[in-house]
Amino acid sequence: TMSKSRWLATWLCLAFCLSMVEGKSKTSEELAKLGVSGEAVRKEAAGILDWIIAVRRELHRNPELQYGLSETSKIVRNALDEIGVPYKFPVAETGVVGTIGTGEEPVVALRSDMDALPIVEVDFEDTAPFKSKTEGRMHACGHDGHMAMLLGAAKILKQHEKDIKGTVRLIFQPAEEGGAGAFMMSQEGVLQSPPVQKVFGMHVWPWLPSGSVAALKGPVFAAAGRFEVIVHGEGGHAACGIGVGVVDPILAASAIVTALQSIVARDVAPVDQGVVSVTKMHAGEAFNVIPPSVTMGGTLRAFKKETYATIERRAREIMEGVAKAHGCWVQMTFTTFDEECINKREGPFGSMCTYPPTVNDAAMAEMVQGVAAELVGDAMVMDADPTMGGEDFAYFAERAQGALVYLGIGNETKGTTEGLHSPRFKLDEQVLDSGAALHAMVALQSLSELSGLSSSGAKEL
Numbered sequence: 001t002m003s004k005s006r007w008l009a010t011w012l013c014l015a016f017c018l019s020m021v022e023g024k025s026k027t028s029e030e031l032a033k034l035g036v037s038g039e040a041v042r043k044e045a046a047g048i049l050d051w052i053i054a055v056r057r058e059l060h061r062n063p064e065l066q067y068g069l070s071e072t073s074k075i076v077r078n079a080l081d082e083i084g085v086p087y088k089f090p091v092a093e094t095g096v097v098g099t100i101g102t103g104e105e106p107v108v109a110l111r112s113d114m115d116a117l118p119i120v121e122v123d124f125e126d127t128a129p130f131k132s133k134t135e136g137r138m139h140a141c142g143h144d145g146h147m148a149m150l151l152g153a154a155k156i157l158k159q160h161e162k163d164i165k166g167t168v169r170l171i172f173q174p175a176e177e178g179g180a181g182a183f184m185m186s187q188e189g190v191l192q193s194p195p196v197q198k199v200f201g202m203h204v205w206p207w208l209p210s211g212s213v214a215a216l217k218g219p220v221f222a223a224a225g226r227f228e229v230i231v232h233g234e235g236g237h238a239a240c241g242i243g244v245g246v247v248d249p250i251l252a253a254s255a256i257v258t259a260l261q262s263i264v265a266r267d268v269a270p271v272d273q274g275v276v277s278v279t280k281m282h283a284g285e286a287f288n289v290i291p292p293s294v295t296m297g298g299t300l301r302a303f304k305k306e307t308y309a310t311i312e313r314r315a316r317e318i319m320e321g322v323a324k325a326h327g328c329w330v331q332m333t334f335t336t337f338d339e340e341c342i343n344k345r346e347g348p349f350g351s352m353c354t355y356p357p358t359v360n361d362a363a364m365a366e367m368v369q370g371v372a373a374e375l376v377g378d379a380m381v382m383d384a385d386p387t388m389g390g391e392d393f394a395y396f397a398e399r400a401q402g403a404l405v406y407l408g409i410g411n412e413t414k415g416t417t418e419g420l421h422s423p424r425f426k427l428d429e430q431v432l433d434s435g436a437a438l439h440a441m442v443a444l445q446s447l448s449e450l451s452g453l454s455s456s457g458a459k460e461l
Helices: 004-033 038-047 049-061 070-083 143-158 181-187 249-260 262-266 305-325 339-343 362-376 429-449
Strands: 087-091 095-101 107-113 167-173 198-209 213-215 218-221 223-232 274-282 293-302 329-334 358-360 381-383 401-410
Touching (some): 004 429, 038 049, 038 143, 038 429, 049 070, 049 143, 070 095, 070 143, 070 167, 143 167, 143 429, 181 339, 198 362, 198 429, 223 249, 223 305, 249 274, 249 293, 249 305, 262 274, 262 305, 305 329, 362 401
Parallel strands (some): 107 167, 213 381
Antiparallel strands (some): 095 167, 213 401, 223 329, 274 293
16 A cells, blocks of 8 residues: 555655646636637737838848847837837937836836847858848847847737736847846846846757747756967077077967866866867968967867856966966956946957856746747747757846747758857748747736736737
């Protein structure tokens, strides 16, 4: 016979599971009573796909970098004006924050990044009509698609604003690509007045099949920082100067690069993860001259702040120690988690900020997967793999219950499987309505959970 303790444990487990199912059913029933369903929202999104694509193409033609987004923000503001969504501008220099609903709690935020990359776009016949008009700049990370999807969601949500008794805050954020725009927006209060309870974002993902959605509970993007180090020696003749005053910084720098590789192997626990990569090195111009210095730089990554701190500490120790052992000395510049980082843009980096790890709230990630399954089907929803890439959505997720998910755009026939930040990157535009629908449904589901919906008139959705 089953012991009383085992029986009680089994009963409690069953009760918990049933409560979870009942909770989900209750939310679904509540939305159904309001006329809200995945099918209805999907149809709404499909009906505006051409509009979403047109907006995306206009954004793609006009790529801009970091905080210098005058044309990009203008396109976003024009679209919000067309939809009838009020907004605040500028926020964090060129960001835009729209509001749908009452402006009161509860508040759910939907986020899109806005900036492009300093990349020369490759010519393709199918993308020629909307290729970048600015040589050397390209939306190679899909941020044009992100903005278009969020604007599509705004168009859907605005039609049913009377049914929202809370607020959907639309965050169009500058400077994701190294400039910590999310941090600056957070510092300027974008998640406050009134406070945001839930924040959601998505990233197009060429490594997943088009139309699929992947989410992960816990860390999904790594903490990501940068460093630049100048190794100083004594320059001179590459032959005659050896032994008579020349101190070779190239030898010291090479030894530093090799020694840095021991950090992940010997200072990071085997069950943890980290990255130390030296990605650039410059020294000298002549064949017979040892230069006075070597400049090198790279990136550090980890899924935990504590692990990142260990990696940075060991990197500093190695750089100083190895340089000294070779008769050299170093000047080191590292990005930082310190809040003052956002005010420091001098030096080699777009900002002095080390991005924290992006950690998805478990309950919200699960909720998003459930919403996605209703929109695209169970077979197209999966668990995401974590990536050592960095994302400044992390700053939002540190301050509110958050989730950042992947939207698959990979279609070999259309040539949309090239990786992010590639000059050959292309986006499968036929998934943009799915992204818009997911934004809208996550907002409505979240408001429903927070008692932020009203039954008046919602049955028309």
